[in-house]
Amino acid sequence: MLDWFLLPWHYTFMVRALIGAILVGSLCAIVGTYVVLRGMAFFGDALAHAILPGVAIGYLLGDGARQPLFWWAMLAAIISSLGIGAIGKSVKIREDTAIGIIFAGMFALGIALISSVDNYTNDLAHFLFGDVLGISASDLGRISIFGGLIILVVIIFYKEFMVISFDPILATTLRLPVKGLDYLLMVLIAITIVVSLQTVGIALMVAMLITPAATAYLLSRRLPVMMIIASVIASISGVVGLYFSYYANIASGAAIVLSATMIFLFVWGGTILIKLIKEQRHSRII
Amino acid sequence: MSIFKSSNYLIHQFPKHDIGTPTLKVANLSFRFGSIDALMDISFEVNVGERLAIVGPNGAGKSTLFKIFAGVLKPTQGSVQIYGYEPNGHICIAYVPQRNQVDWSFPVNVADVVMMGRVGKLGPLRWPSHKDWEIVHQSLKFVEMEGFAKRQISELSGGQQQRIFIAQSLAQEAELILMDEPLTGLDLNTQQDIFRILDMLKEKKVTVMIAMHDLKLASERFDRVVLLNKRLIGIGLPQEVFVPENLSVAYGNHLRMLTTKEGILVFEDTCCEEGEHSHA
Amino acid sequence: MLNGSGYKPIFRNLLVLLLVFGMLISLTFCQQKPSISNESGLKVIATNSLIGDVVSQVGGDKVSVEVLLPLGSDPHSFSPTPQDAAKIADADIVFANGVGLEAFLMPLMDSIGGSSKVVEVSDGISYRNTTSESSSDKKLVDDPHTWMDPNNVITWVDNIAHALSEQDPNNANYYLENGQAYQAKLRELDTWIRSEISLIPEQDRKLVTDHLVFGYFSDRYGFSQVGAIIPGFSSLAEPSAQDIAQIEDAIKAMGVKAIFVNIGTNANIAQRISEDTGTKLVSLYMHSLSDKGGDAGNYIDLMRYDVTSIINGLK
Numbered sequence: 001m002l003d004w005f006l007l008p009w010h011y012t013f014m015v016r017a018l019i020g021a022i023l024v025g026s027l028c029a030i031v032g033t034y035v036v037l038r039g040m041a042f043f044g045d046a047l048a049h050a051i052l053p054g055v056a057i058g059y060l061l062g063d064g065a066r067q068p069l070f071w072w073a074m075l076a077a078i079i080s081s082l083g084i085g086a087i088g089k090s091v092k093i094r095e096d097t098a099i100g101i102i103f104a105g106m107f108a109l110g111i112a113l114i115s116s117v118d119n120y121t122n123d124l125a126h127f128l129f130g131d132v133l134g135i136s137a138s139d140l141g142r143i144s145i146f147g148g149l150i151i152l153v154v155i156i157f158y159k160e161f162m163v164i165s166f167d168p169i170l171a172t173t174l175r176l177p178v179k180g181l182d183y184l185l186m187v188l189i190a191i192t193i194v195v196s197l198q199t200v201g202i203a204l205m206v207a208m209l210i211t212p213a214a215t216a217y218l219l220s221r222r223l224p225v226m227m228i229i230a231s232v233i234a235s236i237s238g239v240v241g242l243y244f245s246y247y248a249n250i251a252s253g254a255a256i257v258l259s260a261t262m263i264f265l266f267v268w269g270g271t272i273l274i275k276l277i278k279e280q281r282h283s284r285i286i
Numbered sequence: 287m288s289i290f291k292s293s294n295y296l297i298h299q300f301p302k303h304d305i306g307t308p309t310l311k312v313a314n315l316s317f318r319f320g321s322i323d324a325l326m327d328i329s330f331e332v333n334v335g336e337r338l339a340i341v342g343p344n345g346a347g348k349s350t351l352f353k354i355f356a357g358v359l360k361p362t363q364g365s366v367q368i369y370g371y372e373p374n375g376h377i378c379i380a381y382v383p384q385r386n387q388v389d390w391s392f393p394v395n396v397a398d399v400v401m402m403g404r405v406g407k408l409g410p411l412r413w414p415s416h417k418d419w420e421i422v423h424q425s426l427k428f429v430e431m432e433g434f435a436k437r438q439i440s441e442l443s444g445g446q447q448q449r450i451f452i453a454q455s456l457a458q459e460a461e462l463i464l465m466d467e468p469l470t471g472l473d474l475n476t477q478q479d480i481f482r483i484l485d486m487l488k489e490k491k492v493t494v495m496i497a498m499h500d501l502k503l504a505s506e507r508f509d510r511v512v513l514l515n516k517r518l519i520g521i522g523l524p525q526e527v528f529v530p531e532n533l534s535v536a537y538g539n540h541l542r543m544l545t546t547k548e549g550i551l552v553f554e555d556t557c558c559e560e561g562e563h564s565h566a
Numbered sequence: 567m568l569n570g571s572g573y574k575p576i577f578r579n580l581l582v583l584l585l586v587f588g589m590l591i592s593l594t595f596c597q598q599k600p601s602i603s604n605e606s607g608l609k610v611i612a613t614n615s616l617i618g619d620v621v622s623q624v625g626g627d628k629v630s631v632e633v634l635l636p637l638g639s640d641p642h643s644f645s646p647t648p649q650d651a652a653k654i655a656d657a658d659i660v661f662a663n664g665v666g667l668e669a670f671l672m673p674l675m676d677s678i679g680g681s682s683k684v685v686e687v688s689d690g691i692s693y694r695n696t697t698s699e700s701s702s703d704k705k706l707v708d709d710p711h712t713w714m715d716p717n718n719v720i721t722w723v724d725n726i727a728h729a730l731s732e733q734d735p736n737n738a739n740y741y742l743e744n745g746q747a748y749q750a751k752l753r754e755l756d757t758w759i760r761s762e763i764s765l766i767p768e769q770d771r772k773l774v775t776d777h778l779v780f781g782y783f784s785d786r787y788g789f790s791q792v793g794a795i796i797p798g799f800s801s802l803a804e805p806s807a808q809d810i811a812q813i814e815d816a817i818k819a820m821g822v823k824a825i826f827v828n829i830g831t832n833a834n835i836a837q838r839i840s841e842d843t844g845t846k847l848v849s850l851y852m853h854s855l856s857d858k859g860g861d862a863g864n865y866i867d868l869m870r871y872d873v874t875s876i877i878n879g880l881k
Binding site (some may be wrong): 011012017079082083086121133134135247 | 835838839
């Protein structure tokens with residue numbers, strides 16, 4: 001039985017995948033806390049799709065090498081986040097339509113660019129669904145550095161982000177630079193997405209941002225606790241997902257997301273059950 | 287990190303308050319949103335420590351007026367001066383939102399909410415100090431909720447919810463508190479609790495303005511009242527402002543008046559309004 | 567501060583985005599399709615550059631050859647364009663490898679109508695097969711990589727000469743002579759390979775590749791295909807975690823010294839495996855020639871390059 005547990009970790013590539021999944025999971029969980037509390041799931045998904053042209057350009061110019069891909073994706077992500085954010089702030093009616101049109105168009109542009117290269121199908125699949133088994137030590141280094149920077153900014157502006165998320169009007173009366181902080185948060189989400197791209201891919205990115213955080217939301221009453229619980233759940237999803245993908249021979253990114261979703265459903269079901277039991281007891285007392 | 291002064295979010299310092307000048311001076315204030323005139327040519331003054339009721343039907347512009355005072359919106363025409371300066375330059379103005387506008391499921395407890403009032407003074411990188419926690423504690427004590435510090439905000443009653451926002455304003459060291467419909471939906475006893483706290487604020491010379499519907503309460507518990515429906519219909523003592531001519535202008539035909547022995551009983555017909563907010 | 571207007575910033579942002587991406591779309595219009603053409607004579611299509619080379623060796627200046635697959639592209643994932651369809655419609659003969667390599671070809675021929683002009687150059691070779699190792703289906707699949715053994719290419723030449731002679735009987739002798747001359751060179755190549763191989767001790771004659779390409783080569787020259795990162799004949803699949811684990815185990819158990827990958831395919835996972843197992847990562851030409859002036863401008867150069875690289879990798 002112990003063998004079964006330990007076997008995958010004999011292989012260095014699995015250990016790297018695990019470290020990557022935990023680092024990325026925790027980062028997405030922390031940033032994802034804001035995504036959940038501020039209702040930015042659509043923004044997150046749109047942003048993840050909108051960076052594909054940037055990834056494509058990096059792919060074309062760098063011949064598939066990891067480094068240029070990363071930096072071009074980063075550039076595209078930051079520009080897109082500010083652009084989508086600006087649209088959200090200026091168009092009063094039907095902003096979701098405007099954002100939807102743009103991100104779908106950019107996604108299609110990305111696919112068009114990538115498909116111009118021969119042998120593109122595998123690489124496109126990696127961008128969409130992740131390539132966690134192919135993570136290298138230098139990729140992990142990049143994830144750690146940028147992840148660390150993001151967490152540092154979250155810590156520095158912790159109080160400010162909390163105020164703008166809970167009560168933007170209070171933030172204005174306190175003369176906080178609300179717009180600047182909004183944009184800063186969007187840029188943090190953008191960088192998080194780029195850093196996490198290799199682990200889960202574009203299609204599943206929004207799940208890593210919101211599912212562990214949504215689960216933590218059900219289990220916590222204070223913001224720092226919510227972030228910690230979200231990170232723990234994301235890490236557990238990473239471990240379970242990798243076991244799942246190893247023994248069942250399924251794609252790792254999808255397995256991680258499925259694990260996170262199952263944990264959410266379990267917790268959500270649990271809270272509903274507890275509520276029902278409490279109501280039963282209450283009505284019996286009356 | 288003392289290089290970060292309390293006013294580090296702005297390049298300029300916050301102005302000193304000359305208690306001689308009126309707290310609030312509004313001159314020809316108008317606000318236009320797209321093609322809609324929300325407020326038209328409003329002028330009045332408020333003095334230190336006054337407690338004012340802003341009364342009017344749904345859509346009268348009460349919330350908009352408060353948001354302009356708080357510095358959240360900019361007037362299209364006219365001016366607002368707080369202690370002689372624009373609202374934008376102060377952090378002593380607190381806006382207490384309507385309870386139904388607040389996200390009560392946000393993962394914060396009572397102490398967190400009150401501490402938020404101090405964030406303007408703290409600046410980034412500075413963590414709340416012992417002094418800040420003292421102020422939070424004192425603020426909670428003032429509103430008689432010191433035992434609730436660790437309570438999650440979703441577990442509070444209506445009156446308690448209102449009081450923590452007053453505590454937040456105190457922690458902010460606000461000198462002008464604008465409250466949007468704080469008494470709506472509270473039972474009489476709870477309302478009295480709130481007024482008791484407002485009386486204590488009056489002693490501290492905090493200026494309070496409350497937007498409300500309840501004409502009776504407005505006429506009983508406030509120094510002066512403002513009757514508003516996009517325009518300033520009347521300002522002054524309740525018995526001077528709440529006269530039938532003014533009330534008809536303010537409420538149109540949504541008001542029914544019944545003359546009784548004690549005075550005029552006024553009924554507001556609030557069905558089917560398009561207001562700037564939904565009526566609870 | 568909020569106010570009522572603010573449409574200008576979006577339009578500006580959109581315009582900038584559009585300009586940037588418009589410029590970059592122009593990057594896509596760079597393709598390289600080789601064609602060894604002559605003005606007169608038979609119009610012939612070869613699906614890949616290897617076949618194209620052999621056909622032009624036989625056809626000489628009496629045949630004009632056009633190659634469908636761009637250099638470096640993967641036949642397993644190729645999708646033909648309408649332009650390709652037009653070229654095929656114009657051609658007299660279409661030379662393909664067959665054995666399931668060109669999955670795109672038969673549907674295309676069916677829709678154009680002209681399946682009769684397809685000549686499978688690997689016809690007549692006895693195929694290796696194996697059960698497809700990818701978990702789900704256990705069908706028997708034939709290995710299409712016949713060209714890795716020069717002796718099979720000798721058969722190619724026969725098939726090609728025959729087809730050309732049928733189409734153009736006047737020049738039948740010409741084709742025959744060219745064919746025989748080329749077959750002599752192929753035999754020379756075979757001899758050379760055998761002598762080079764002898765430099766590698768038996769126990770090191772183990773090949774690990776990105777997909778199973780060297781079947782015929784291994785049979786002929788006494789190698790064993792220890793495994794492939796993608797356990798199958800096609801490069802389209804993704805290796806699962808267990809696939810990678812198994813390859814690493816095999817490499818360690820068998821003492822394999824090098825991993826061989828196809829030039830032009832994304833070698834990311836192969837790189838990770840070679841780093842983790844301490845083996846060399848060597849790039850070979852598997853499906854396509856290089857540029858004319860490059861290391862593998864024709865079939866014989868390709869085999870020389872590959873064999874030399876294999877020897878160096880395993881020494």
